[in-house]
Amino acid sequence: MIPKTGLRFPSFQDLLKTVNAGQExxxxxxxxxxxxxxxxxxxxxxNRTMAQIHALLMTAPxxxxxxxxxxxxxxxxxxxxxxxxxxxxxxxxxxVVKKGERREYFEAEKDVWQIFTIVARERKRRExxxxxxxxxxxxxxxxxxxxxxxxxxxxxxxxxxxxxGFASKMSDRVSAMKYGPALQLATKLLS
Amino acid sequence: MIPKTGLRFPSFQDLLKTVNAGQExxxxxxxxxxxxxxxxxxxxxxNRTMAQIHALLMTAPxxxxxxxxxxxxxxxxxxxxxxxxxxxxxxxxxxVVKKGERREYFEAEKDVWQIFTIVARERKRRExxxxxxxxxxxxxxxxxxxxxxxxxxxxxxxxxxxxxGFASKMSDRVSAMKYGPALQLATKLLS
DNA sequence: AATAACTTTCAGAATTTCCTGAAAACTCGG
DNA sequence: CCGAGTTTTCAGGAAATTCTGAAAGTTATT
Numbered sequence: 001m002i003p004k005t006g007l008r009f010p011s012f013q014d015l016l017k018t019v020n021a022g023q024e025x026x027x028x029x030x031x032x033x034x035x036x037x038x039x040x041x042x043x044x045x046x047n048r049t050m051a052q053i054h055a056l057l058m059t060a061p062x063x064x065x066x067x068x069x070x071x072x073x074x075x076x077x078x079x080x081x082x083x084x085x086x087x088x089x090x091x092x093x094x095x096v097v098k099k100g101e102r103r104e105y106f107e108a109e110k111d112v113w114q115i116f117t118i119v120a121r122e123r124k125r126r127e128x129x130x131x132x133x134x135x136x137x138x139x140x141x142x143x144x145x146x147x148x149x150x151x152x153x154x155x156x157x158x159x160x161x162x163x164x165g166f167a168s169k170m171s172d173r174v175s176a177m178k179y180g181p182a183l184q185l186a187t188k189l190l191s
Numbered sequence: 192m193i194p195k196t197g198l199r200f201p202s203f204q205d206l207l208k209t210v211n212a213g214q215e216x217x218x219x220x221x222x223x224x225x226x227x228x229x230x231x232x233x234x235x236x237x238n239r240t241m242a243q244i245h246a247l248l249m250t251a252p253x254x255x256x257x258x259x260x261x262x263x264x265x266x267x268x269x270x271x272x273x274x275x276x277x278x279x280x281x282x283x284x285x286x287v288v289k290k291g292e293r294r295e296y297f298e299a300e301k302d303v304w305q306i307f308t309i310v311a312r313e314r315k316r317r318e319x320x321x322x323x324x325x326x327x328x329x330x331x332x333x334x335x336x337x338x339x340x341x342x343x344x345x346x347x348x349x350x351x352x353x354x355x356g357f358a359s360k361m362s363d364r365v366s367a368m369k370y371g372p373a374l375q376l377a378t379k380l381l382s
Numbered sequence: 383a384a385t386a387a388c389t390t391t392c393a394g395a396a397t398t399t400c401c402t403g404a405a406a407a408c409t410c411g412g
Numbered sequence: 413c414c415g416a417g418t419t420t421t422c423a424g425g426a427a428a429t430t431c432t433g434a435a436a437g438t439t440a441t442t
Binding site: 386404406 | 413414415416417419420421422423424425426427428429430431432434435436437438439440441442
Binding site: 023025026028029030032033036037040043044045058059061110112113116126127130131134137138141142145147149150152153156157159160162163166167169170173174185186189190 | 214216219220227228236301303304317321322332347350353358360377381
């Protein structure tokens, strides 16, 4: 009930309610994010747990321990450990050591552009580079075949090689850019 | 043996040898391409058979039937059928009907830029769009949480949403471009 | 050097994804 | 409407991937 005099200060109870409701909502939203992001991971060729851990830590206010991650996601120690380390290897997580504590804490890279360049680099390494190497080999092997089919094959391989090589360079360039310039460039492209 | 008088016309036998050697080499190179491209498929989140069929048809001089594909790759009818139809659904293969023949032939899109835009569109649909929808939901759900952690979460979700939305638009733009302009733009970027 | 705290590894279980082969369902000419 | 030729479906098996849990390995502390 709002008194006739206008706005009043919220009571302690009101504040408490707001905060509790907020915490509830936040937990809900965050759980959804973690779970859905995990499901998306599959589509991205990243395993579910890895994606979930990443989502969890990206939205964690503080660095977390292996045990906290296990607890939160209800997964085994081995699974948590392997995927945490894999994320560290990617550069998406950092290990933090707190004074006077023996165990490791993990903290996520939260900058969106950083995350993007890391993922782009990794995908290039796993998807583009091997393709390029296969194509180069095929171009070589078919270089001096004289038959028409041979020439057609060679040309097709060359066209693919050129394109993939090009994509590779583009990926490098973009990954190497700072956010500002990239944004500017992209904006021009979108205009 | 080269006669002292200089170059001579190759004999029929010589030509035959060249052609046979060429066909052998071609078969070898092509088999390698098909098999390696299949292996790469896994990394790309596409199943091996689908990638192999695509590789096979991209380098086929003529359209092929289901049975020819089965024979060439040594796979079952069900497998061949499912993946051929999936490739047609993607738009990477076309069905060709030959006069006076009942069965369907399949023919690959060979233009590299076409292939790229098709794959880009499909990946966007499977990887970017669902991510965007998850993010939008999370942004909404966390909009009016008052706690500091709530605000931090909301901001992180918004940053991700912005970026992914941006990527989505970029992908659309690039896919819609013709090869020439895209190349020109990219070349500028690489310079 | 013994203990406790924590990390790493990995064999086998669980789950997910993919493939086979055969049966059902079409399609067309006669 | 029949039957041969062709396509489609799908239950169950095979293969690949991921996860668990426990044992072995490390590192700091007393």
